Amino acid sequence: MSRGDRASRVAAAEVFRYRLPLIRPLALPSGTHRQREGVLLRVRTEDGAEGWGEAAPLPGYSPDTLDDVLRDAQRSLPGIRTSWIGSKTSDPDDPRDRLAQATAPSWACAVEQAVHDVTAMRDGRSLADEYHRVLGRSSSAPSATVHVNALLTGPDQEQAASIREMGYRAVKLKVGRRDPDADAAAVRQLASSMPDTDLRLDANGAWTLTRAVAFAEALGDVRLAYVEEPLADPKNLAQLLDLDLLPVALDESIPNAPRDGSAALIAPAVADRIAAVVLKPTLGRTARRAARLRAELGRRDAQMVISSAFESGVGMRHLVAFASALGETPAGLDTYRWLAEDVTESPLPLLGPSIEVAAVLDPNPVAVDRLIPVDL
Numbered sequence: 001m002s003r004g005d006r007a008s009r010v011a012a013a014e015v016f017r018y019r020l021p022l023i024r025p026l027a028l029p030s031g032t033h034r035q036r037e038g039v040l041l042r043v044r045t046e047d048g049a050e051g052w053g054e055a056a057p058l059p060g061y062s063p064d065t066l067d068d069v070l071r072d073a074q075r076s077l078p079g080i081r082t083s084w085i086g087s088k089t090s091d092p093d094d095p096r097d098r099l100a101q102a103t104a105p106s107w108a109c110a111v112e113q114a115v116h117d118v119t120a121m122r123d124g125r126s127l128a129d130e131y132h133r134v135l136g137r138s139s140s141a142p143s144a145t146v147h148v149n150a151l152l153t154g155p156d157q158e159q160a161a162s163i164r165e166m167g168y169r170a171v172k173l174k175v176g177r178r179d180p181d182a183d184a185a186a187v188r189q190l191a192s193s194m195p196d197t198d199l200r201l202d203a204n205g206a207w208t209l210t211r212a213v214a215f216a217e218a219l220g221d222v223r224l225a226y227v228e229e230p231l232a233d234p235k236n237l238a239q240l241l242d243l244d245l246l247p248v249a250l251d252e253s254i255p256n257a258p259r260d261g262s263a264a265l266i267a268p269a270v271a272d273r274i275a276a277v278v279l280k281p282t283l284g285r286t287a288r289r290a291a292r293l294r295a296e297l298g299r300r301d302a303q304m305v306i307s308s309a310f311e312s313g314v315g316m317r318h319l320v321a322f323a324s325a326l327g328e329t330p331a332g333l334d335t336y337r338w339l340a341e342d343v344t345e346s347p348l349p350l351l352g353p354s355i356e357v358a359a360v361l362d363p364n365p366v367a368v369d370r371l372i373p374v375d376l
Helices: 066-080 105-123 127-134 157-166 180-193 209-219 234-243 287-297 313-326 334-338 357-361
Strands: 008-028 031-045 050-055 145-147 149-152 170-174 198-202 226-228 248-250 276-279 303-306 354-356 372-374
Touching: 008 066, 008 334, 031 066, 031 105, 050 066, 050 105, 050 313, 066 105, 105 127, 105 287, 105 313, 127 287, 127 313, 127 357, 145 313, 149 157, 149 334, 157 180, 170 180, 180 198, 180 209, 209 234, 226 276, 234 248, 276 287, 287 303, 287 313, 303 313, 313 357, 354 357
Parallel strands: 149 170, 170 198, 198 226, 226 248, 248 276, 276 303
Antiparallel strands: 008 031, 008 372, 031 050, 145 354
16 A cells, blocks of 8 residues: 555644735735734644645735634644544545634635645655646646746836836736726736736726726727726626626635535636636635636636735745646736745745746745744
């Protein structure tokens, strides 16, 4: 019997907090932040495998908080510490299946990541291969290179020129904070300066249906890859899609449906017409949830795009592996450059328009002395 054919008993599960300074203040709806805070989970098994996962709610965007994460951790750790980790996601004692009552999507993400890490190590596969397996992708191997979606902080032409010269295939710009006409003018100017770059917009649910239509009409014939979460009220999404004015991507409005599969994650009438699904694992869009989304989307042309939320190197390793398993679509991993320090012994090689997956997944231990142990 091979090592991958049997389960491993969990020997220890520990929780740590981290606080990392940012290179410059980060303005979020919740206020201005000068550091990134999160929770790390370390799981070790009796046969020597070790896995790390990250829970990093983003203030103002995530439905949960660090306090929610710690409450969920306290409630679920006793069960995790008596669990077995096997090579099949259906194992009844899998720690992930002890999280059915979890209220913090970020904590569910941390547990799943730690289990993927342990499973990959004990089965002798790379983390990218582990995500590829969980996603059920049998027709292709994980990508050796992941392309990065550059994050523009505003319609700055000097910044755009620098990004274009560096060779980014896709860029992402926030919209919805200004008048639709002003937003459209900025996007038109950006598109004219980057004609060969996929232009992704993120409205973060800022628009009413009327304002979304006004933006589309002011934008004219500018080609977009998609507009992520255009509407404040997702109930109006089908009506916007009926108008066929903007390519739409979904993220926050995809519900965290029951784990028993009793409800579709995306309404069929919407799934047929969206351009992309943006997956932020820290919001609960984990690999197992992504596998369900892939099944619901079937053979439709919608892309699946991994996106970060200013996670530390622990979470970013998983996001790179996840993106590698999904294929060639540029991933939203540009937030890592905001961190002035990291929890890993060495910074991850994540800067630039493309990432060599093997270099990111090379051994790079977590510097436990930089963390704050949490006694739960």
